Amino acid sequence: MDLLSGIALGLDVAITGEALLFCLIGVSVGMFIGVLPGIGPLAAVAMTLPITYHLEPMSALIMLAGIFYGAQYGGSTASILLNLPGTSTTAVTALDGYPMAKQGRAGVALFITTITSFVGGCFAIVLVMSFAPALGKMALKFSSAEYFSIMLLGLVAAATMSLGSPVKGLISVVAGLLLSTVGMDPTSGTIRYTFGILELQDGLNLVAMAMGLFGVAEILKNAGKPRDLAPQKVRLRELMPTKQDMKETWKPTVRGSIIGSFVGILPGAGPTLAAFLAYAFEKRVSRTPEKFGRGAIEGISAPEAANNASTQAAFIPTLSLGIPGDAGMAVLLGAMMIHGITPRPEFFTTNADLFWGLVVSFWIGNLMLLVLNIPLIGFWVRILTVPQRLLFPAILFFICIGVYSVNNSPFDVMTVIVFGIVGYLMNAYGYPPAPMLMGFILGPMLEQHFRRALLFSRGDITTFIDRPISAAFLVLTVLLVASIAIPGYLARRRTRLAED
Amino acid sequence: MKRPEHNRQEIAAGLVWAAIGLAAIFIAGDYAFGTIVRMGPGFVPIALGVLLVGLGLVAAWQGRLAERIKLDLRFRPFAIIMGGIIVWVLLVDRAGFVISTFALVAIVSQAEREITMLETVLLAAGVTLVGYLIFIRGIGIPIAVFGS
Numbered sequence: 001m002d003l004l005s006g007i008a009l010g011l012d013v014a015i016t017g018e019a020l021l022f023c024l025i026g027v028s029v030g031m032f033i034g035v036l037p038g039i040g041p042l043a044a045v046a047m048t049l050p051i052t053y054h055l056e057p058m059s060a061l062i063m064l065a066g067i068f069y070g071a072q073y074g075g076s077t078a079s080i081l082l083n084l085p086g087t088s089t090t091a092v093t094a095l096d097g098y099p100m101a102k103q104g105r106a107g108v109a110l111f112i113t114t115i116t117s118f119v120g121g122c123f124a125i126v127l128v129m130s131f132a133p134a135l136g137k138m139a140l141k142f143s144s145a146e147y148f149s150i151m152l153l154g155l156v157a158a159a160t161m162s163l164g165s166p167v168k169g170l171i172s173v174v175a176g177l178l179l180s181t182v183g184m185d186p187t188s189g190t191i192r193y194t195f196g197i198l199e200l201q202d203g204l205n206l207v208a209m210a211m212g213l214f215g216v217a218e219i220l221k222n223a224g225k226p227r228d229l230a231p232q233k234v235r236l237r238e239l240m241p242t243k244q245d246m247k248e249t250w251k252p253t254v255r256g257s258i259i260g261s262f263v264g265i266l267p268g269a270g271p272t273l274a275a276f277l278a279y280a281f282e283k284r285v286s287r288t289p290e291k292f293g294r295g296a297i298e299g300i301s302a303p304e305a306a307n308n309a310s311t312q313a314a315f316i317p318t319l320s321l322g323i324p325g326d327a328g329m330a331v332l333l334g335a336m337m338i339h340g341i342t343p344r345p346e347f348f349t350t351n352a353d354l355f356w357g358l359v360v361s362f363w364i365g366n367l368m369l370l371v372l373n374i375p376l377i378g379f380w381v382r383i384l385t386v387p388q389r390l391l392f393p394a395i396l397f398f399i400c401i402g403v404y405s406v407n408n409s410p411f412d413v414m415t416v417i418v419f420g421i422v423g424y425l426m427n428a429y430g431y432p433p434a435p436m437l438m439g440f441i442l443g444p445m446l447e448q449h450f451r452r453a454l455l456f457s458r459g460d461i462t463t464f465i466d467r468p469i470s471a472a473f474l475v476l477t478v479l480l481v482a483s484i485a486i487p488g489y490l491a492r493r494r495t496r497l498a499e500d
Numbered sequence: 501m502k503r504p505e506h507n508r509q510e511i512a513a514g515l516v517w518a519a520i521g522l523a524a525i526f527i528a529g530d531y532a533f534g535t536i537v538r539m540g541p542g543f544v545p546i547a548l549g550v551l552l553v554g555l556g557l558v559a560a561w562q563g564r565l566a567e568r569i570k571l572d573l574r575f576r577p578f579a580i581i582m583g584g585i586i587v588w589v590l591l592v593d594r595a596g597f598v599i600s601t602f603a604l605v606a607i608v609s610q611a612e613r614e615i616t617m618l619e620t621v622l623l624a625a626g627v628t629l630v631g632y633l634i635f636i637r638g639i640g641i642p643i644a645v646f647g648s
Contacts, residue, residue, distance in 0.1 A: 010554065019581070051634075051639065054639055054640075085572075123594070136543060138632075152526050165559070165562070167555060167558050167562060168559060170555050171517050171552065171555045171559060174521075174548055174551050174552045174555060175517070175520070175552065177548050178545065178548045178549070178552065180543060181545050181548070185531075185541035187541070188532065188540060188541045190531050190532070190540075190541035192528070192531060192541055192545060193524075193527060193528075197509045216581070216585075219581065220577065220578055220581060223577035223581060223611045223612065301529055388612070389609065389612035389614060389619075390609075390619070390623055392608070392611075393604075393605045393608045393609040393623060393624075394605070394623075394627050396581065396584065396585065396604065396605075396608050397601060397604055397605055397627050397631055400585060400588050400589075400604060401601075401635055401641070404589075404592065404643075405639070405641045406634065406642075408641075408642065408643075410589045410590075410592065410593060413585065413588070413589045414586075414589060416585065417582055417586065418584050419580075420582070421582070422583075424578070428573060429513045431513070440564065447544045449538045450539075450544065451543075451544070454536055454537060454539065455537060455538065455539075458537055459535065459536040459537035461536070474572060
């Protein structure tokens with residue numbers, strides 16, 4: 001199916017009263033949750049997933065995707081006004097956004113981030129439309145060896161490209177993979193790691209785990225911490241950027257969109273990396289790098305364009321290969337599976353209406369966010385002033401009831417508690433919990449493809465390097481590990497030499 | 501340059517992961533290992549366990565010189581929040597939605613010291629009401645409103 005007829009089909013699906021309504025609900029809820037400090041897109045999707053159980057798969061997907069990218073939009077508000085990024089993704093925006101706000105240019109900063117987010121998102125949507133089906137077609141030729149190798153690349157990327165120690169990231173992934181083996185092994189029917197607990201036979205519940213690791217753990221991190229919440233004031237007439245601002249913005253926006261899209265397509269690399277790369281790149285090409293960190297407008301437009309572009313572009317590997325770009329996308333993928341939709345290469349032909357409908361809804365959703373955002377900036381700012389002590393008990397309630405309602409299972413809520421503690425400790429010790437979730441979601445597929453690939457090759461391990469595409473993914477994986485291990489090793493050696 | 505003293509917390513964290521890996525290997529010993537052509541259910545878990553042991557030891561080794569982390573573990577909010585969720589789980593099947601939810605919100609809101617009694621009651625009542633409207637009335641989750 002070519003691009004235009006695809007879009008036409010998508011418009012048919014996405015412009016119905018029901019689809020528009022759920023798109024609007026999705027982006028508004030996402031925006032709302034994203035604005036709340038400390039809660040990112042991942043927790044937003046996990047928290048609202050149970051509400052979508054009773055919807056048609058199409059409506060549910062449109063809504064969940066809307067929540068996902070809506071939360072990405074909303075996250076920058078708290079960063080700019082409070083210097084309190086909801087997630088690491090928007091931490092970059094705070095670097096220059098907050099200084100801008102302190103200079104009385106909060107309105108301009110919010111306006112610019114909204115526009116650049118929109119541009120970045122739209123740019124990437126065009127890429128999704130043109131490349132996802134093509135990649136899907138290519139992936140039809142993938143055998144288990146290719147799938148194993150690309151998933152390995154994605155997991156290693158997720159582990160090593162997150163901020164902090166790569167070894168800790170890898171531990172997180174491996175722990176997630178181990179957790180995914182809990183329950184019945186689909187090949188042999190053997191029950192693994194259930195410790196005699198009946199509820200564990202079907203494996204751990206993804207929603208419960210995600211809510212524990214990201215919802216409860218975040219609340220535990222912030223609860224009881226006194227903090228001064230006085231957002232910078234924003235007046236509507238201060239929103240309009242000057243001509244000079246616009247001139248300084250458009251090029252970084254384009255560059256940010258390109259960087260973000262590229263990063264988004266890579267499995268395992270999410271919006272955080274995109275935002276950091278775009279920021280670093282702008283700082284390097286800028287003629288006035290000293291302005292960065294003191295309210296440079298390029299310092300907010302490039303990363304905002306990049307993180308939204310990567311959020312949208314991450315749908316390319318997710319929809320065509322079933323391999324999520326980051327943990328947030330992984331939860332979204334889990335949500336699709338719960339709704340009985342398993343993204344795979346055939347998705348584009350067997351579920352063409354679903355794919356095109358979803359992608360066109362991204363566009364509509366982005367447009368809604370633009371329209372919602374700018375006139376309502378005052379409203380979003382007011383949400384920030386709601387004291388945290390009133391918000392988090394309500395969020396905890398949503399987590400409890402949401403998880404409970406998946407299977408009407410008290411056991412799942414206990415799982416939330418356990419993973420709340422796990423996530424809290426991991427955060428405290430500098431172990432990123434997101435790769436664990438990636439490992440957990442990809443684990444069963446990874447094991448299946450690994451076993452199948454070696455079954456087909458009759459135990460010949462070289463099957464992974466004999467097949468050119470698989471070999472390419474493995475080479476990338478090795479390069480990635482080397483690019484992280486070698487500079488660190490050299491630096492350590494140098495300091496040791498200097499000390500001696 | 502003075503060498504920093506060993507960072508016990510980082511080392512301990514690495515060793516804990518290694519211990520988890522060992523336990524995983526030990527338990528998976530009961531599952532059929534199989535051959536490389538026909539892997540049994542024990543193959544992948546054992547391989548992952550070995551990886552975890554290795555990585556845990558590397559983390560401990562690297563952590564010995566890492567900068568000391570300031571652990572931000574506050575017991576009070578932690579206990580209150582976990583306690584609140586446990587109370588909700590225990591009550592929801594026995595006392596129903598209203599009582600369990602009211603109790604949950606009333607308990608967990610105490611994690612913040614500044615909250616007043618009035619705020620607690622209003623918040624608990626408000627969340628219970630909104631939750632009832634959305635989840636029981638709206639979505640129709642099968643939970644008894646009162647009692648089991």
